[in-house]
Amino acid sequence: MTLSTETSQLAIVTGASSGIGKATAQRLAADGFHVLAGVRKQSDADKIACVNIEPVILDVTDQTHIDNLVARVASDPKKRPLRTLVNNAGVAVNAPIEVLTLDDWRYQFDVSVFGQIALTRALLPALLASKGRIINITSVGGRVAMANFGAYSAAKFAMEAVSDSLRREVEEFGVTVVKVTPGAVSTNLTDSGLATAARITATMTPDQHTRYDELTKAFIAQAEGFARDGVTPEHAAGVISRAVTARKPKTRYTIGTDAALVNRMARIATDRFLDGTLRRQNRKLAKSAR
Structure with missing residues (x-):
C-alpha cells in the first residue's frame, strides 16, 4: 500500500522505541494507519x-x-476511529x-500483565465503538515454561489466559482479540534481558551458584543465539500486519518456525517429555558456552 498522509483509522502500538514495536509501527504506517507509537523517552x-x-x-x-x-x-482532530491496539x-x-x-x-x-490490562480496559470503549481489534504479543514462553524463565513465562501464560477470556467476552460485540506468538526474534529485549539476568545472578549465594551456574550459561548461550539467528523485527511486523488487516483473522499467529514447533509441542507433548527435551537442550547449550 502506498504511504499517504491521509489516513482514516488509528492504530496504537506500545513498546515502539525499538525491535518488534518499532518495526510494527513503521509497517502499520505503511499500511495506511495513523500510528500512535508508545515510547517511554523523548x-x-x-x-x-x-x-x-x-x-x-x-x-x-x-x-x-x-x-x-x-x-x-x-x-x-480528524475524528478517526481507533482500529487496533x-x-x-x-x-x-x-x-x-x-x-x-x-x-x-x-x-x-x-509491565507485562497489569500494564497491558490497564491500557486495554481504558481503550476498550473506543474499540467497542469501532468494532476494532486487539493484538496481544505473547511468546513461546507462554506456551512452554523453560527453566530460568519462570517470571517471564508466568506473565506470558497470564496474557494467554487474559487474551482467551477477553476474546470470549467481546467477540460478540465486534471486537476481535488475536494472539501473536514470537519465537526467536533479534531485538533489544535480548540485550536488556541479559543485563537484567546479570544483575540478578550477581546476588546469588555460593550455594545458588553451585546449583544454577550451568543453567545461567545455557540461558546466555540461548539468548545470544536468539540475537544471532532469530528472525528480524521486520519479519515479525509483517505477521502482526496480517493479524491487524486480515478480514477473518485467526485467533493465533506464530512468528518463526521455532514458535510454530513449540506451539504444536505444547498441545501434544507430555510434561516428562518436555522436561527431558529441555534438560538435554540446556546441557548442550551450557557445554557450547564453555
Whole structure:
C-alpha cells in the first residue's frame, strides 16, 4: 500500500522505541494507519516520528500516561476511529525462581500483565465503538515454561489466559482479540534481558551458584543465539500486519518456525517429555558456552 498522509483509522502500538514495536509501527504506517507509537523517552519519540507515526510518551504502568492516550484518541482532530491496539510493551526478568525477589516478580507483572490490562480496559470503549481489534504479543514462553524463565513465562501464560477470556467476552460485540506468538526474534529485549539476568545472578549465594551456574550459561548461550539467528523485527511486523488487516483473522499467529514447533509441542507433548527435551537442550547449550 502506498504511504499517504491521509489516513482514516488509528492504530496504537506500545513498546515502539525499538525491535518488534518499532518495526510494527513503521509497517502499520505503511499500511495506511495513523500510528500512535508508545515510547517511554523523548529521545525515542524524536527518532520514530515521521509521516503517519505520531509518538506518544507511554509507560503502561503509569495511569496518567494511559489517561492522556485515551484523551488523545477521543479528541482526534480528524475524528478517526481507533482500529487496533497492539500490546507489545514488555520486559524480560530471567533467573531461577529461588533467586528472584518478589520485587522482580512484581516488575515483570506490572509491565507485562497489569500494564497491558490497564491500557486495554481504558481503550476498550473506543474499540467497542469501532468494532476494532486487539493484538496481544505473547511468546513461546507462554506456551512452554523453560527453566530460568519462570517470571517471564508466568506473565506470558497470564496474557494467554487474559487474551482467551477477553476474546470470549467481546467477540460478540465486534471486537476481535488475536494472539501473536514470537519465537526467536533479534531485538533489544535480548540485550536488556541479559543485563537484567546479570544483575540478578550477581546476588546469588555460593550455594545458588553451585546449583544454577550451568543453567545461567545455557540461558546466555540461548539468548545470544536468539540475537544471532532469530528472525528480524521486520519479519515479525509483517505477521502482526496480517493479524491487524486480515478480514477473518485467526485467533493465533506464530512468528518463526521455532514458535510454530513449540506451539504444536505444547498441545501434544507430555510434561516428562518436555522436561527431558529441555534438560538435554540446556546441557548442550551450557557445554557450547564453555
